[in-house]
Amino acid sequence: MKSALLRSIPVLALLLPGALAAAQEAENRVTYELRFLGSHAAEVLAWDQCEQKEKCKVATSSLPNDPNRRGFLELGAAPAVQEKFARALAKADTRPPSRNLQILLLSAAMKSGTGTAAAEIPENAQKALADIRKFLPFKSYQLVDAAWLTATEGQAAQGRLAGSNGAAYQVKLRFRAGDQDTPALFLDHFELGQEMVVQTKDGPHYDTRRLIDTTFSVKVGETVVVGTSRADGADGALVVLVTAAPAS
Amino acid sequence: MNDERIRQILREGDPYAGEPGLSPEEIREMRRTVLNAIPDHRERRFRLLPALALAGAAAVAVLVAVLALRPGSEITPKAAPPRIATVAPAPAQPVPPPVVRDEERPKVRREPRHRRRAPVPAPEPRETVASAEETPVREIQFTTPGGTRILWTVAPGKASF
Numbered sequence: 569m570k571s572a573l574l575r576s577i578p579v580l581a582l583l584l585p586g587a588l589a590a591a592q593e594a595e596n597r598v599t600y601e602l603r604f605l606g607s608h609a610a611e612v613l614a615w616d617q618c619e620q621k622e623k624c625k626v627a628t629s630s631l632p633n634d635p636n637r638r639g640f641l642e643l644g645a646a647p648a649v650q651e652k653f654a655r656a657l658a659k660a661d662t663r664p665p666s667r668n669l670q671i672l673l674l675s676a677a678m679k680s681g682t683g684t685a686a687a688e689i690p691e692n693a694q695k696a697l698a699d700i701r702k703f704l705p706f707k708s709y710q711l712v713d714a715a716w717l718t719a720t721e722g723q724a725a726q727g728r729l730a731g732s733n734g735a736a737y738q739v740k741l742r743f744r745a746g747d748q749d750t751p752a753l754f755l756d757h758f759e760l761g762q763e764m765v766v767q768t769k770d771g772p773h774y775d776t777r778r779l780i781d782t783t784f785s786v787k788v789g790e791t792v793v794v795g796t797s798r799a800d801g802a803d804g805a806l807v808v809l810v811t812a813a814p815a816s
Numbered sequence: 817m818n819d820e821r822i823r824q825i826l827r828e829g830d831p832y833a834g835e836p837g838l839s840p841e842e843i844r845e846m847r848r849t850v851l852n853a854i855p856d857h858r859e860r861r862f863r864l865l866p867a868l869a870l871a872g873a874a875a876v877a878v879l880v881a882v883l884a885l886r887p888g889s890e891i892t893p894k895a896a897p898p899r900i901a902t903v904a905p906a907p908a909q910p911v912p913p914p915v916v917r918d919e920e921r922p923k924v925r926r927e928p929r930h931r932r933r934a935p936v937p938a939p940e941p942r943e944t945v946a947s948a949e950e951t952p953v954r955e956i957q958f959t960t961p962g963g964t965r966i967l968w969t970v971a972p973g974k975a976s977f
Contacts, residue, residue, distance in 0.1 A: 699964035780969050796969040
């Protein structure tokens, strides 16, 4: 019995450093909550803080259905690296910027209208209206509806606009903010659809007819004109004036 | 006998050792004579070159003329492919078996009842070619003289908004 114990001492001596290292590694593993930052961006951030890559371990998990957080990041690294990463994450994991966009829906016609739209149109869009009056062949512009959309970067925002004769339109958009050098918004999705009711055997079926589907950039304070018309026959058009409001 | 001794004997036996040699004029005369005596093959070859080039060009011209004037060889520009718009193929509908009247029924030996007739294969979905008048959605982007940017979508059809 005594000899067996004596014989196991060298084996234990060999295993001890590995066990200690594993215990130390487990101690230096920290899980961070990601609220707004994507898992890939957080992973890159973690690796950036780790100067000796072979001594770091990074793992992420996403929570696509959780409205309050994007996921978790587990970092196994020395305490100094953990501190650096915690500071960097606190700086980077902030709410994405939100922007207000003014949407004005106008109907344009070849015939001269009775009233003038200029009086109804907000002052910030007057210049754009004056420009398109000189440039486009339509003789009258009537304001159909207006809306303000507050959109968060990278997330879809949508609004509903009432049309004439009970028609309704939907505006959907999503933007990416430029950096400080180019303070413009890039609308990587802008869609105007007309809501339609189709009578089927099973009752009314609600559908949306897509009228405009485009992408463009808009500077803060600028008004961009997005319009649509038919190739033949119809003499009317729909015009949307999109203005990016300055951040409050 | 060493080299120096041989050199000395040769110099003593040279009959023109005291002569001054040829004058420059004589040297040039001799050079001209020698060069003129060499036949110039290169010159003769280049003399034939224009004639050969002319003959080649004439042969090419004759060949082109023969090919162009051959019946049925009119050079017509390739017609541009017709602009067609395709619509999504209609879903394959099961085809009912053809109704055959009695008088038209071919006289064939009836199969035993328990053997089912081979099912009529559904036709392959074919691509339906719509009329060429279909206009695709187009987007035009331009800037007015005042600096306002306009993005205009021209949609097909006649329906108003």
